[in-house]
Amino acid sequence: MIQSPSGQRVDRSDLGALYQNVMTLQNQGKTTVIGTESIANQAVIHLIVDGEFGSSVSGVSQFQLWLDVTTGFPLKVISYK
Template sequence: MALPDRDYVAVAQARFDALANYQVTLKSTSARAETVEVLYGYRKPGFVRMDFIRPHAGATLTFSPESGKVKLWPFGIDTFPRLTLSPDNHMIQSPQGHRVDESDIGALLANVRALQQHGDTQNVGAETIGAREAAHVIVACRPGYRASGVFRYELWFDTSHGLPIKVVSEGESREPIETVLMENLRIDVPDAQLRPFA
């Protein structure tokens, strides 16, 4: 099916700019590490909560832009011990070097936009991801430039809300870096249903 020829990254950026919060189940796979599955919550201006499903089942991690600190409960929120860490602490970075304070959709889109400015964007067409209709887009930079170690992104944007639901990142030799699936994405969750960030 043909889709309108538009800048889906810009559409996603506008949608992200307009939302107040979101919750999603993230599934990250890479060649260098075991699969990570997290119930992820984000609230502007940058609060993050990650409840780990695997590995480290039960661990909870939160980030507050007010304190600039990460709190980690290895055995679940409000249990002992609780660690307070800097977001650049290697203990809480992903194998790909992702930091919790730069883990939201807005940070992803900023990296993609940086590649767009130094490369090419191709609208591939409509595809189905799970039960969702999505626009498949490839953004690749020219040789010699990369954003956050990524040379090429393949993204699938949900056509109903405009945000990405699958992202594949690759290095300069087209070696896969990471595949992230975003499932059960809920946008602008009512406060009463939003998991607390502290």
Template sequence: MLPLLLVAMSSAAGQDPIAAALARIGALASYGLTLRSQGSGGEEVIRYSYRQPGYVRMDMETPYRGAVLIYRPDTGKVKLWPFGSPGRRAAISLRPTNRMVRSSQGHRVDQSDVGTLLRNVQRLQQHGSTRRLGPTTHDGRVVQHVVVEAEPGRAVDDVSRYDLWLDDETLFPLRVASYDRRGERRESVLLESVRLDPDFSPDHFAP
């Protein structure tokens, strides 16, 4: 029994942390969190909800407090309630590429989920290196600090490096920082109050 346990531990230690995190998140039916993003466009605070196979709801806190965005993969459209009250007021229907529903960093609602982030990190891995700098702690939790850095001259969407802090137990990202080709920070994101597989109400994504 002991030799088998040691082999299993060795295999887990040698596993690519990004692939492992993506597999864990892909197995979730849903998640919810509070997202705090800081970049050149200022701070954004969003109550974020996700449900497979790609339903997204964003309840804005900052800078457009009260606004609600919902993306449905079955329609391919984003519905926007600029002043809140989904279901009570008429929504504006937009394509995900519309600038009105893109973040200050250019992120699209339909490509805002954690799985998409990790797939972008994997694209960078193909032309770079992956290092573990952890374990360490973040907000009182043990996390794995993982750095993915591209080869000189390489980038994915102008990102040449990602720093990720993955929860040591769930592998869910709790903090992410991205850097451009010059080594300057583009964006820093905190993922707080994470809930895995919550039971959203039936009208949460279809008010």
């Protein structure tokens, strides 16, 4: 896992929590790749992660994510209950 000189780790940040929640929901449902799009002139991959009927993680049953093609960093995230 990535760790800064001050000791902060990605897995213990808001970003780390987001990735953990997305992966947990993926394990309880399905992931659909919508395709490549552009946000602010950056190429992104648009994904939808749906939990199975009745499943959620921290109250979220669906994530839409737009991940930078090069880094995988989320440029946009929408969560649905």
